[in-house]
Amino acid sequence: MKRSYVGVLLLCLVVLMNIIFTQYAVNFFYAQKYINVILLSLGNVGLFPIAWLIYKKEKNQGGVR
Amino acid sequence: MEDNNKRVTVREQDDNYTHNIVRLNERSLDRRGFMKTMVGAAGLFAISTLPWGGLAAKQLFAKEENPFPKKKIADVATLAKGEAMEFHYPSEHESALIIRVGENEYKAYQNACTHLKCPVFWGKEEKELLCPCHHGKFDVMTGKPVAGPPRRPLPEITVQVENGVIYATGVKPYEA
Ligand code: FES
Numbered sequence: 665m666k667r668s669y670v671g672v673l674l675l676c677l678v679v680l681m682n683i684i685f686t687q688y689a690v691n692f693f694y695a696q697k698y699i700n701v702i703l704l705s706l707g708n709v710g711l712f713p714i715a716w717l718i719y720k721k722e723k724n725q726g727g728v729r
Numbered sequence: 730m731e732d733n734n735k736r737v738t739v740r741e742q743d744d745n746y747t748h749n750i751v752r753l754n755e756r757s758l759d760r761r762g763f764m765k766t767m768v769g770a771a772g773l774f775a776i777s778t779l780p781w782g783g784l785a786a787k788q789l790f791a792k793e794e795n796p797f798p799k800k801k802i803a804d805v806a807t808l809a810k811g812e813a814m815e816f817h818y819p820s821e822h823e824s825a826l827i828i829r830v831g832e833n834e835y836k837a838y839q840n841a842c843t844h845l846k847c848p849v850f851w852g853k854e855e856k857e858l859l860c861p862c863h864h865g866k867f868d869v870m871t872g873k874p875v876a877g878p879p880r881r882p883l884p885e886i887t888v889q890v891e892n893g894v895i896y897a898t899g900v901k902p903y904e905a
Contacts, residue, residue, distance in 0.1 A: 672760060675767035682774035689781050694843070695881065696902055698785035705782030708775045715771035719764050 671722025678715045682708055797899035802827055802837070805893045813851030815840070818886055818897045824848060825886055826858070827895065828869055835895060837886035838872050844879040858883065 689704040739748050758766075802816045813828040818839070826840040828851050838858070840849040847862035857875070858867035865877030872883040885901045 667760075669760070671764055672767075675764050675771075679767050679770050679774070682771055686774055686778050689778050693781055693785055696788075698789045701785035702782045702789075705778035705785075708778040712768075712771045712775040715768045719768045723761050723764060 668722070668725040671718055671725060674718045674722070675715055678711050678718065682711055685711070797897075799889075800897045802888065802895045802897050805890060805895060808895070811853060813853075816897070819900065825897070826851060827886075827888065828858075830869055833890070835888045835890070836869055836872075837888050837897060838867075838883040839886060839900065840883065842879055843874065843881040843883060844877070849883065 685704045685708045689701050689708070692698075692700040692704065797819050800818055802818075803814055808814055808827070808829045810829050810832060813826055816825050816827060817823060818825045818837075824840055825837060826849065827835055827837040830836050838849070840858070841847070842849050842860040842862065842865055844860065844863060844865050847860050849858045849860045849865070849867060851869075852859040855866075856869060858869055858872075860866070860877065860879065863878050865879040866875045867873065867879070867883055868875050872885050874880060874882060886897050887899045887901060889896045889898050
């Protein structure tokens with residue numbers, strides 16, 4: 665079986681999105697665009713189950729152990 | 730794994746209650762371990778943005794019913810022309826700076842730098858608001874950043890002079 669790094673890459677992407685969302689949330693807060701802050705923090709919360717699903721799906725795609 | 734079931738005889742000098750701890754691969758971070766870490770990080774990010782969302786919601790709902798209080802800053806007599814003074818507005822935890830830029834002209838800003846929150850002070854010679862941390866500079870008349878890392882203007886506080894007393898009346902919202 666070939667080793668698959670899809671999960672690793674996808675999770676890296678999710679965390680990158682997390683970082684971007686967090687950064688923007690904080691900045692929007694000080695710019696008083698509160699709606700955007702709420703949307704971004706919800707987005708961050710929504711990313712967690714996605715990450716978890718990716719992990720569940722990909723954890724056994726590792727090939728030879 | 731097979732030795733688990735066997736009775737292992739341990740040499741006497743090794744029989745120190747730790748001989749059965751297997752430390753092989755203890756620190757190796759494999760693919761699955763890495764993915765677990767990433768999921769954990771995602772969870773951490775999710776939780777850490779929640780307070781920001783909460784604060785934002787609070788601000789959103791509190792907006793209408795909360796006009797800023799009118800608060801005395803100082804007597805006109807105590808603030809000479811070209812001088813600055815620190816005060817706190819709207820709450821005790823938000824430091825601010827008032828500058829008497831002209832005979833009858835005052836400018837007041839919340840003086841937490843918009844870069845990383847260092848206290849901005851009044852550079853008398855330079856006639857600019859200066860941030861000591863990373864040499865940020867702000868224009869006194871507008872509060873706009875003119876040099877250094879800050880990108881957003883300082884929040885301006887509206888002032889009002891009545892019978893020789895300076896009052897703070899509110900904080901201007903960001904336009905941008
Ligand atoms: S905190 Fe003011 S310039 Fe960095």
